[in-house]
Amino acid sequence: MTYETLISVADLHALLADGEDVLILDCEFELGVPDKGREAYRAGHLPGARYAHLDDDLASPPDGTNGRHPLPSRVAFAAWLRSVGLRQGQQVVACDSNGGAWAARAWWLLRWMGHGPVAVLDGGKQAWAAAGLPLETGEPGPVLPGDFTAADPLVAAPVDAATVLANIDGGAAQVLDARDPVRFRGDPNPIDPVAGHVPGARNRFFRDNLGPDGLFKPGPELAADFAALLGDRPAILSCGSGVTACHNALAMAHAGLSGARLYPGSWSEWIADPARPVATGAE
Structure with a gap:
């Protein structure tokens, strides 16, 4: 079974317990304090999660006319996804501690890249912790690059x-x-x-x-x-x-x-x- 919108804490825990291949993206962020999200990630994240920075990974640099968080180029975003280990068809789960505010951006971007099995953790990291499930601290070890390649978008075309x-x-x-x-x-x-x-x-x-x-x-x-x-x-x-x-x-x-x-x-x-x-x- 794959998840393409939301996934519950219980379902994600079951996938991990069964040894399923899941890429977890921690999208913690705070507007105006760009380093705070990474600090929160280091302080506690779901086991094996990789950090996705809103400014650096989920957007391209603004030029003053195109908004604060322009879409990344599809080429650059695909390369970043491979760098965090994403493989074709792999289940992705995005999470944060802000009701999915930042995780939803990762969800949309992956759908825009043509990746179907991506979901947001319903309830976020708070729900995971409230269930008594463990968090890791610090930075994760190296990961083998993935083989992800972009496909036709699974969302309607954005507008200008x-x-x-x-x-x-x-x-x-x-x-x-x-x-x-x-x-x-x-x-x-x-x-x-x-x-x-x-x-x-x-x-x-x-x-x-x-x-x-x-x-x-x-x-x-x-x-x-x-x-x-x-x-x-x-x-x-x-x-x-x-x-x-x-x-x-x-x-x-x-x-x-x-x-x-x-x-x-x-x-x-x-x-x-x-x-x-x-x-x-x-x-």
């Missing part, structure tokens, strides 16, 4: 700023913004130098995909949530820099909804051009 701009006036798609309501409304905040959202966007804070237990809500509940926001329109998924938007993509896939398109540049790219319109308020 021009597509989002053209969609504002009578467009066929609904932009869903995964940022918290404070940032979406346009309240002053330390992250966005220009506050607000794309005109016509609706807010779907990524944490609304989780229940009070920190696990993803059931698929039917998520499907109803997204239907209320989208109606019969397809989704363009945005956030601050194309990261937590992937959490909405994962939630939609878990709910059986397909066709959502990521806007990788998201708000940090959008506001790099002062000619692009900005809206404020709850809607």
Whole structure:
């Protein structure tokens, strides 16, 4: 059996206990403190997990116009995946301690690379520890390079700023913004130098995909949530820099909804051009 959206702690533990071949990616990160995630990884990670740094591994360097976390090139990302040992058809599990906020980016990128068996650990590292399961510390030993090669994407093609701009006036798609309501409304905040959202966007804070237990809500509940926001329109998924938007993509896939398109540049790219319109308020 393979897992392509979410995997429970119990199921991952069973795979590992049975000696199944699983690549675990620890995606721990904190915006504004780029070294903190690696420190947290060294302090405790799932056995055998490899660290995936949001800035260095799950993105390419920004140039000031393309957002804070541009997509990596497919060639560079495939090379990095091989360097951490990924083999063709191998089950990948991504995890973090932030409700899947960073792990979902790894999930989307692997799907974009054509790799099917990739899932996010539901409940994250907290759920693993709460189950009484062990963590390792320090850095892992060397790994044999994998044989992964990229294939056709398993997600809808991402969109650019021009597509989002053209969609504002009578467009066929609904932009869903995964940022918290404070940032979406346009309240002053330390992250966005220009506050607000794309005109016509609706807010779907990524944490609304989780229940009070920190696990993803059931698929039917998520499907109803997204239907209320989208109606019969397809989704363009945005956030601050194309990261937590992937959490909405994962939630939609878990709910059986397909066709959502990521806007990788998201708000940090959008506001790099002062000619692009900005809206404020709850809607």
